[in-house]
Amino acid sequence: MENFASLMHGFEVALTWHHVALMMAGVLLGILVGVLPGLGAPNGVSLMLPLTFTMDPVSAIILLTSLYWGALFGGSTTSVLFNIPGEPSSVATTFDGHPMAKQGRAAEALSFAFLSAGIGAMAGVIVITLLSSWVANFALKFSSPEYFAVYFMTFASFVGLGGASPFKTLVAMAMGFAFATIGMDSVSGNVRLTFEYDVLLAGISFLIAVIGLFGLGELLQTMEEGLRFQGIKAKVSPRDVLATAAKLPRYWFALLRSSIIGIWMGITPGGPTAASFMSYAMAKRSSRQPEKFGKGEPEGVISPETADHAAGSAAMLPMLALGIPGSATAAVMMGGLMIWGLNPGPMLFVERPDFVWGLIASMYLGNVVAVVVVLATIPLFASILRIPFSIIGPLIVVVCFIGAYTVASKEFDIWVALAFGIVGYVFKKLDYPIAPLVLAMVIGDKAEDAFRQSMIFSQGSLSIFWSNPLVSTLMTIALSLLLFPLFGSARRGVRRLVTRRAAKA
Amino acid sequence: MITRFQAEIATAIATLCFGLVIVTGSREFGVGWDSSGPQPGAFPFYVGLLIALASAGTIVTTIVRRIGGSAALAEGFLDGAQAKRVASFFFPMLGFVVWSVLGGMYTATVVYLAGVMRFQGGFGWLPSLATAIGTAAAFYFGLEKFAQVGLLKGPLDMLLGL
Numbered sequence: 001m002e003n004f005a006s007l008m009h010g011f012e013v014a015l016t017w018h019h020v021a022l023m024m025a026g027v028l029l030g031i032l033v034g035v036l037p038g039l040g041a042p043n044g045v046s047l048m049l050p051l052t053f054t055m056d057p058v059s060a061i062i063l064l065t066s067l068y069w070g071a072l073f074g075g076s077t078t079s080v081l082f083n084i085p086g087e088p089s090s091v092a093t094t095f096d097g098h099p100m101a102k103q104g105r106a107a108e109a110l111s112f113a114f115l116s117a118g119i120g121a122m123a124g125v126i127v128i129t130l131l132s133s134w135v136a137n138f139a140l141k142f143s144s145p146e147y148f149a150v151y152f153m154t155f156a157s158f159v160g161l162g163g164a165s166p167f168k169t170l171v172a173m174a175m176g177f178a179f180a181t182i183g184m185d186s187v188s189g190n191v192r193l194t195f196e197y198d199v200l201l202a203g204i205s206f207l208i209a210v211i212g213l214f215g216l217g218e219l220l221q222t223m224e225e226g227l228r229f230q231g232i233k234a235k236v237s238p239r240d241v242l243a244t245a246a247k248l249p250r251y252w253f254a255l256l257r258s259s260i261i262g263i264w265m266g267i268t269p270g271g272p273t274a275a276s277f278m279s280y281a282m283a284k285r286s287s288r289q290p291e292k293f294g295k296g297e298p299e300g301v302i303s304p305e306t307a308d309h310a311a312g313s314a315a316m317l318p319m320l321a322l323g324i325p326g327s328a329t330a331a332v333m334m335g336g337l338m339i340w341g342l343n344p345g346p347m348l349f350v351e352r353p354d355f356v357w358g359l360i361a362s363m364y365l366g367n368v369v370a371v372v373v374v375l376a377t378i379p380l381f382a383s384i385l386r387i388p389f390s391i392i393g394p395l396i397v398v399v400c401f402i403g404a405y406t407v408a409s410k411e412f413d414i415w416v417a418l419a420f421g422i423v424g425y426v427f428k429k430l431d432y433p434i435a436p437l438v439l440a441m442v443i444g445d446k447a448e449d450a451f452r453q454s455m456i457f458s459q460g461s462l463s464i465f466w467s468n469p470l471v472s473t474l475m476t477i478a479l480s481l482l483l484f485p486l487f488g489s490a491r492r493g494v495r496r497l498v499t500r501r502a503a504k505a
Numbered sequence: 506m507i508t509r510f511q512a513e514i515a516t517a518i519a520t521l522c523f524g525l526v527i528v529t530g531s532r533e534f535g536v537g538w539d540s541s542g543p544q545p546g547a548f549p550f551y552v553g554l555l556i557a558l559a560s561a562g563t564i565v566t567t568i569v570r571r572i573g574g575s576a577a578l579a580e581g582f583l584d585g586a587q588a589k590r591v592a593s594f595f596f597p598m599l600g601f602v603v604w605s606v607l608g609g610m611y612t613a614t615v616v617y618l619a620g621v622m623r624f625q626g627g628f629g630w631l632p633s634l635a636t637a638i639g640t641a642a643a644f645y646f647g648l649e650k651f652a653q654v655g656l657l658k659g660p661l662d663m664l665l666g667l
Binding site: 050051054165167168170171174175177178181185187188190192193195216219220223224225226388390391393394395397398401402405406409411414415418425426427429430432448451452454455456458459460 | 509512513516517520523524527530531534538539542543544545546548549552553555556559560562563566582583586587590591593594595597598599601602605606610614617618621622625626627628636640644648652653654655656657
């Protein structure tokens, strides 16, 4: 009940003309960012962030989260109409969304996508409403060793469950930590790893890394594939939307299952991309007619979309309550919070309830606004992709570099962005995961501080991580997640040995 | 053509070197343990070591897979046509960066956009210049006037009195 009262107060904060206008602006910018290849939610938020430094934090976070919702919707639009995912998390939507569009059911596919995405997001926000203060209260008991254990668990789960090669995940993650340590050390006051270059004194901003890795890297990859946009024209009338909405209850089970998958993957750092793929695979496996998937089955649109948005919104829960972002975009937003002088984590609920509940209330409103705006503006945004890439591509390049410069008005940052662009291109081609790198850059300092403070408590003994039941449990889970891939390869090895023996016998 | 095997190994060697740079750089501040726990260099030292070791791990597994005859590793990483497309995008971008640093970002925007549209996109001078100048003007009013954020300026901008 306490949550409900706080939420009502949050609605008072969020439901002002100023904030609703910001939501609209954010959603529109987000759709634009989501539709354009090379610009996605993480770097859309990164590019906007410097412009919010002077804003009041509540307004700023409403703008940025709305941009995030808009980007998620924009990504699905291009998946359906052009067979080109505007966002990595909407790749799974192309499987059935584009075939539907080709059969002349574009309006239906888009309506299904947006409505189920809205439902998924709502499910995520409801879970945040119900759980966030409970998680925050629980986390108030945490001290440095517990925090370090939770950070460790986050990164262990990337290695164990990420799907990419564990070595590559480790390299990407540790590189993020290394970048985070450059510059002033907050504990000892030393200036580390600058190699006598003054430009490195202030460190390397994660925003520059995101702009390079996600923005420029993706553009280079898009160019390499030499793609052509051949879109399907779509106009969505209110009648199409209503007709589709009437069919939606039939898919209640898919919606429920996908919401649960999405929320789980959003809270644990699996992220929206993994959630949408997993949800699609589950839908196909449990369907009575799996052969229909890939040929324009509505459930193949509903499942990934619901999970994608449920994960996107649920990723805000660990960010707010624990200070651990559940996705790359949430990581960027968390960095923003720290720049605005807020400290994400349980104390935020105590110190700035207006901010926390204003944000949660704005997530309800923002998603409703996003569904309405996206349905109304699809034809407009789809026409953007008809502009030749020789205009769009360079424009995005300009936006990325100007965005990189505005972070700190440093000339050097432009070069850093270019370097990260090359790294991003190579890493993407070779399946190095990029999200752990960004996450490590954002929470690297906090993880290091938590570790060193724990060591100060224990006078340098690692046994502090097994000093009470809570921290031991967290560390044990983390270690087993880390060793998870080893179990997998050991099992495969044994099986191979067994089959080889069987073949010989 | 560059094969995936070559690309994997080259990247892993690059990250290995990066790890070693971090390791050397952090030794300056002490990587040991004292009464207050790890010294300032310890965390980056182990992080660098982790990068180096994991990169070595990638190198070893890649070579093992290669000996095992993995088809995926023999596939192309980048063929001639792809490299040409990437280069035709990358070098103008590099030019934009260099001009931005030397001559300011507004003029760089105009030259880059107009150049790419005219010579790569095959548009006429008028639409190319109009788009380029329009974009630069939009950034100027949006950033300098509205958001009060200044961009890098060069001698040409001074001449224009921006």
